Amino acid sequence: MSKYYVTTSIPYVNADPHIGFAMELLYADVLARAARQRGDDVIFSTGTDEHGGKIAEKAAELKLTPKAYSDQISAKFAELTEELNISNDRFIRTTDKGHEQRAQVVWKALKKDIYKGKYTGWYCTGEETFFTETEVKANNGVCPYHERPYEQIEEENYFFKLSAYGPKIQAAIESGEFEIVPETRRNEILAVIKKGLDDISVSRPKDKISWGIPVPGDSKQVMYVWFEALLNYITVLGYPEYKDFKEFWPASAQVIGKDIIRFHAAIWPAILLGLGLPLPKQLYVHGFITVEGKKISKSLGNVIAPKEIIDKYGVDAFRYFFLRHIPSYEDGDFSWERLTAAYNNELANELGNAVSRTAAMITKYQNGLIGDIPEAEHDVAQYEEALAACRFDRALDEVWEQTRGLNQYIDEEKPWELAKAKDDDHLREVLAYQAGALLQIAELLVPFLPDTAAKIQGVFKEGIVRPLDGTLFPKEDADK
């Protein structure tokens, strides 16, 4: 049995979950469910990233300890996986003791690539953070919020020898050993790597940021949160000694958003190479979602909680919209209008109605007896190709192609006329074909719309129609 390990990125707990991360969970979930359907042994992991200065600040504002604050937000992400019917096997938090301990083990194992150095940067004492060269220039050297000049200060940090690994990472990407999809993202990161990677600081002084994992052997430093967060992908498997790690690493697929590609396609592979570990087989980079054409932002007030959509349309409608109507390789737009259109036309009218008209005819003409259901015969090559390339939108296009084909078939064969003409044999054949087509459609939907797939299978699988309680995708309820 092959092993399949898939991860999402772990979101930072400085804000409530929004639809962008919900989509990422869906992508990974489809990969996981498809692998299970193939018979693979699967581990699917997600979780939350909880250390760092921002979390400490946020917690302080709310008069909570960082841990208590993280507990609250992390719980919301865990809830989100329930709401979305995500089939993750693990949910790691970077504040888990196991992660903290194993992160320190990694640090020690990377010792040869870590050195102490000085970080020099522009600092605003009002803001207590560093700013980039470009930002400083853009503000003419004066912090706009505190109206005082940026100071150039030095800070002692540990650095990781990222610069040493560029060529190896490049080779792995170019050979396909470490596959990055889509190709534009692959090209993008290759360009960055070819320019040369600088070493990165991987720790901060503890007196500046205390909410982090201590650096082994140096009580004055904590690990830079991003460095440590990346390690979750192996600590969750029990790096270095636990059997899951030995069996499931390297990851089959890692799903991330386009904003963090550098971390996952440059820094992370360098860490792995430093540890002498193989790189993930596939890195799938998705785009961003806008709402009504605008970037999601709190100041615009257009943040939509996934639950809001799920409560109104149901979890499979949510899954359907984001998997099919947000382009898998690009940015996409959510709007209530587009969601409603997809729900009514595609889910209710095309698929839902195909199920109910088929079930109704079998019940009416044959007392629910389906008879021998022929093996599905539709070519699924395109579907499988799309799935392998993480083109979830295209894969669903294929399924709807079949659904439309079924509706055409029904109109051509006109079973109601066969019934009137008492052409029982032909009628039986046609209706059994319809049931078979729907069972195949259900099979293809398993990774995408698990509940819907199960419902359709429930109706036809037994050879006798077992009518649904109500309908798939009821339309009136959608408007409440």
Next chain:
RNA sequence: CGCGGGGUGGAGCAGCGGCAGCUCGCGUGGCUCAUAACCACGAGGUCGCAGGUUCGAGUCCUGCCCCCGCAACCA
């Protein structure tokens, strides 16, 4: 000269050298098994602008315009 993505009928997209295509929406017709659902046909595009290459260009090249992201210590 920072980097990248994109501009194709009302909307969302595909096509990336050989008669401009798909879904939704719109119009007309058909059907009645079905969630007023389904099926067929039709209207609608100077493929961002301007040059060039070619027998032939959304499709290749050059320049320009417009939109959207990202710009290394912020996790």
